[in-house]
Amino acid sequence: MSARDIPWCVPDLSGREVEYVTDAVASGHIGPAGPYLERLERQVAEVSDAACAVTTCCGTDALHLALLLAGVRPGDEVVVPALTFVATANAVRHLGAYPVVVDIDPEYWQIDPCAVAAFLTGCEQRRGRVINPASGRRVAAVVPVHLLGHPAPLAELDELAQDSGIAVVADGAQGLGATYRGCGIASGGVLTSLSFNANKIITTGGGGAVLTGDPDLAARARYLGAQAASGTYQHDEVGHNWRMSNVSAAIGCAQVERLADLVAAKRRIHDAYSEALVNVPGVSQPGCAPWATTTRWFAPLAVDPATAGIDAAELRAHLASKGVSAGPVWTPLHQTRAHAGCAPAPCPVAERLGRAVLQLPCSPGMTEDEVSRTINAVRTGVRDAARGSAFRGIRARASVLRP
Template sequence: MSISLHAPLLGPEEAQAVAEAVASGWISTAGPQVAAFEAMVARETGAAHAVAVQSGTAALHLALQVAGVQAGERVLIPALTFIAPANAVRYLGAEPVFVDVSARDWQLDLDLLEAYLKAHCRRSKRGCLDADGRRIAAVVAVHVLGHVGDMPRLVALCDHWGIPLIEDAAEAVGSRREGWPAGRWGLLGCYSFNGNKILTTGGGGMVLTDEADLAAQVRHLSTQAKAGPGPYDHDQVGYNYRLPALSAVLGQAQWLKLADILDRKRKLAARYRAQLSGPDWSWQSEDPDEAPNYWLNTVCHPDRDRLWQRLEAAGISARPLWPALPQQVPYRSCRYVQREDVAGRLAATGLSLPSGPGLTEAEQAEVVKRLSVDRS
């Protein structure tokens, strides 16, 4: 038996799209297909602009840079997420400040965030300044595991303090809050199309924004900041971040399947939650106005490691939640705003279960059976 954690849903449509791209000769970053993928994502999400890049991390890096984050400034990030947003902050020479997450929905704890801002920060012509005068240059909202937190409250909080809001929606393509897509609440939003995401381009990402000047800056930086008049004239330090056409055609074929994939994922999540319940099984909560994509179904259990080993021994891929960012070696000296270290507790007990859109009911039943042996 072999059950993967999150295999992509690929078929003849993707194979045909890639074959046609190869036959056309447009396989790199030039040609019409990258722009066509950008236009599709912009249209489907309602964004004025979408810029395709090579990864979700590249999207975060560029979003933070064009939002104005500079060396020595601070960026507030939830303490529980993949390491990419913290790394993107460091690429710019800025300092991540970690804010604990809520035990209820595992998202950025907005009570803690608001209390920190009131206790330590002040508004000025330069924006929001920390107690030592350093600027809070951005807040990064991460839609953890495809769920979407209280974005109306977070948007209002950032507006009040004059802090740009960047969305890390890498895990949340297709997720919504109050009918509004994840990635569309902040100044800029970032998607990932990595091989293990809801939709895949093999590797890739997208920056969404309604601001034409920011989109132009992202596009310029992602193509090595070529400025002309000659083909090798550049006006600043840029990056080789543009998405190739082969990835773009794969993304277009994948996006056409999004509604079906979301339907499969929601049914999968409902079965897991119905069959793994009780005092020892704790799931991420969701609100009535939230429509998550259930990227990875993750449950907390006090005996997580034993359950994980049991699944792995049976050929079933599962994985523990990421270590909390304040526990990661590069970030142990960073400030951590917390009361009870919820992120650390979730990281120690959370287990992500097989969640691919192609997972069959029989395979899911086998996962549940393995987990249910001697369970409380």
């Protein structure tokens, strides 16, 4: 990548990260214990409106742990949205359970409560358990994902879950800093997992956390994540080593201090794209529900080739030719080889968006010039496609970008 190229999504480490990491190393607290870990857990719980936060090695581990705490067991089924990063389904499979995917809504791109309700309506109650008659398996939980930093419709899902007797475990990997009905994403007491991967709202280089309103669940999370140690080399269960290091937490502490600024930067970038591209034919972005604020973690752009004259892969290739790095959207889970066949019903919205979406650059440190260059590149891509000029070779380059 040349100095003039615009990266897709890189972290902003311009705060006190180096100072805190240096202090952590100098103190000798480099393992899974220390003051920065304790501080990070307090800070993350506070901004999420959770009673407790327990840090982990990564976001996938956090979701795995949250599902385990919710009672998901081998052989169970867990309802997940069709469009999400594969880690959501992988965490289910790591437990020996099975993801069942349902469609997302076309306006906010969140898991569709109507699709969840339709699936649960086809299930049966047997001895207090929800059973999928097609598989004979127990349905144990639903995992709403706060996709792209927009909160999922938790109230509707919680009502469905209570009526059915299943758990709700939120995948909040992209949602730290968002609000749901005026509160943090963990305010309702639903078990929630977070990710602190390098491209998330805040980063620890990797890592994640489980949020809960129940101190007993938090204590069990720490126990299971520390090899289920009940004493010195005494272990009553098979545990895991899910603990974050104090050094990683030091980075996170510097990041969470600037959470409001990082989210504001993401929103500024998104708003600039929205305002400038609103009249470009064939491109659109997801909305924001009146009951939510979103982090605008990524800056997705849906491309309708029938109107724009260009598809998402072709527009990505055009942007690359202008030095603008754009990312793809995720392949819908049921269309991956890893989780093929996990959709009991068609998922037309997720499948359409899986073909139509690209992710514009959204690093929180983007300059106004970089945002303007990205906007101009999108405009010229659509304009050139409409004119049929300066477009020769883009389709050939786009073929390598299609999944």
